[in-house]
Amino acid sequence: AQSVTQLGSHVSVSEGALVLLRCNYSSSVPPYLFWYVQYPNQGLQLLLKYTTGATLVKGINGFEAEFKKSETSFHLTKPSAHMSDAAEYFCAVRPRGASKIIFGSGTRLSIRP
Amino acid sequence: SQTIHQWPATLVQPVGSPLSLECTVEGTSNPNLYWYRQAAGRGLQLLFYSVGIGQISSEVPQNLSASRPQDRQFILSSKKLLLSDSGFYLCASPRGQGEKLFFGSGTQLSVL
Numbered sequence: 001a002q003s004v005t006q007l008g009s010h011v012s013v014s015e016g017a018l019v020l021l022r023c024n025y026s027s028s029v030p031p032y033l034f035w036y037v038q039y040p041n042q043g044l045q046l047l048l049k050y051t052t053g054a055t056l057v058k059g060i061n062g063f064e065a066e067f068k069k070s071e072t073s074f075h076l077t078k079p080s081a082h083m084s085d086a087a088e089y090f091c092a093v094r095p096r097g098a099s100k101i102i103f104g105s106g107t108r109l110s111i112r113p
Numbered sequence: 114s115q116t117i118h119q120w121p122a123t124l125v126q127p128v129g130s131p132l133s134l135e136c137t138v139e140g141t142s143n144p145n146l147y148w149y150r151q152a153a154g155r156g157l158q159l160l161f162y163s164v165g166i167g168q169i170s171s172e173v174p175q176n177l178s179a180s181r182p183q184d185r186q187f188i189l190s191s192k193k194l195l196l197s198d199s200g201f202y203l204c205a206s207p208r209g210q211g212e213k214l215f216f217g218s219g220t221q222l223s224v225l
Contacts, residue, residue, distance in 0.1 A: 009154060032211045043216050044157075051211035090156055094210070099145050099164050100172065101207070101214060103157035 002027050004093050006104035014112045019063075019078040021107045023091030026072065031093040033074040035065055036103075039087045047089075050074060061085070086111045115140040119204045119217030126224050132177075132191040134220050136204030139185070144206040146187040147214070148179055151201040163187060199224045 007022040025031060035047040048059025055067040061084075065076045076089060091104040116139045126132060138144050145164050149157040159172045161179035169179050176195050180188045187204060204217040 006156075034213065036214075043218065044214075046213040049211065049213065092157075092214075094207075096210075100159060100162055100170070101147060101205075102159055103149070105154065105156040 002031065002093060002095050002098075002100070002102055004091055004102050004104040006089075006091050006107050008107050009105065010108045010110065012110040012112060013081050015083055016080050019076070019081045019085065019109065021076040021089050021091075021109065023065075023074045023076065023104060024072055025074065025091075025093045027093075027095060029096060030067065030069055030072075031095045033065075033067060034092040034094075035059065035063070035074075035076050036090045036092060037061075037087050038090065038106075044090065047076070081109075081111050083111050083113070085109060115144075115206065115208055115215045117204055117206060117215050117217040119220060121220060122218065123221045124223070126194050126222065128196055128224055129193045132189070132194050132198070132222070134189040134202055134204075134222075136187040136189075136217055137185055138187075138206050141185075141206070141208070143184060146181065147205045148187065148189050149203045149205060151203060151219075157203065161189070194224045196224050198222065 003026045005024045033050040036044040037047050038044045048057045050057050050067045058064045063078045088106050088108050090106045094101045118137045147162045148160040163181040177191050202220045205214040
């Protein structure tokens with residue numbers, strides 16, 4: 001069955017440091033891949049998605065993610081963290097041709113001044 | 114654009130009481146509809162999804178059930194609530210296959 005694994009329930013980085021949030025999926029056929037962000041007391045909003053084409057996807061707020069088929073991964077990165085990036089981040093997958101959409105358990109990102 | 118209405122926003126229910134949460138979608142027809150439960154440390158757990166009227170897929174065996182009586186209506190129910198049913202329930206719908214999910218504003222359910 002399709003699953004999504006987010007390594008690290010909590011990641012803490014210094015302001016200005018690289019942000020790396022990990023996401024791995026399990027399926028032989030690459031699914032549609034998404035990253036969502038949830039700021040405190042707010043709903044989920046889409047950061048970026050991968051459907052087809054270029055494997056490096058750019059999203060909002062300076063985030064990007066790279067689809068690596070060989071590693072079944074879709075890790076989220078940002079070169080320089082801002083205090084405003086503190087939030088919970090969710091990776092999600094939708095198998096192609098299927099209807100279910102599965103979320104990972106989430107990673108809480110904290111930014112140190 | 115697509116809008117999801119979900120109510121009530123908060124609900125406090127005693128153990129053993131029934132539950133009915135309603136979700137309606139505007140701005141689209143024949144949408145896929147999803148019920149998720151969000152709990153700390155567990156992300157968004159997919160409970161049910163529906164691809165059409167009367168079609169329900171259950172993802173997690175539990176005390177809950179779902180129904181889709183109309184194209185744009187999705188209902189989450191329980192005959193007898195358990196303490197473990199407490200949580201934040203979200204209804205969602207995508208615009209298409211590779212498109213983002215639109216979410217309702219959620220229902221915070223507390224079972225006491």
